[in-house]
Amino acid sequence: MRKISSKAGSVLVAIALFAAVLTQPSHYTCLYLPSPYDLGLAMPSSNHASFSWDSNEQGASYKVWYYREGDNYTSTERTTSNLYIDYTNLPAGTYTFYFVTICGGGTSQSIVYDDIIVT
Numbered sequence: 001m002r003k004i005s006s007k008a009g010s011v012l013v014a015i016a017l018f019a020a021v022l023t024q025p026s027h028y029t030c031l032y033l034p035s036p037y038d039l040g041l042a043m044p045s046s047n048h049a050s051f052s053w054d055s056n057e058q059g060a061s062y063k064v065w066y067y068r069e070g071d072n073y074t075s076t077e078r079t080t081s082n083l084y085i086d087y088t089n090l091p092a093g094t095y096t097f098y099f100v101t102i103c104g105g106g107t108s109q110s111i112v113y114d115d116i117i118v119t
Helices: 006-023
Strands: 037-045 048-054 061-068 078-080 084-087 093-103 111-118
Touching: 037 111, 048 093, 048 111, 061 084, 078 084
Parallel strands: none
Antiparallel strands: 037 048, 048 084, 061 078, 061 093, 093 111
16 A cells, blocks of 8 residues: 655645535535625614615525614524515614624624614
8 A cells, every 4th residue: 555645645635625615516605705795774764674785605694683772782693595684663773783694604704784773
């Protein structure tokens, strides 16, 4: 049996891992993990805020939560595979919303949309 040097063995492992990534269906792989972009807010009114965004990651999901000033309330995180999310029945106040991309076990940096006043 021929012995493979550790350098050659490392190269073989790297090639095998790269091949495994390339053969996975596209909706299971995330080559990079950008934050959602082109984040838009429909004008908040009547205790309602609606957001939409774009993404280049197929198969990604998005985690969204908010912080409300005044009573220092932080919401539970909501996860969606849609490129939009609606919040209804929000008490009047000033809010900061956070958006992250989740894909392949990783999480992007958060995008922060702050000073949103809900009436």
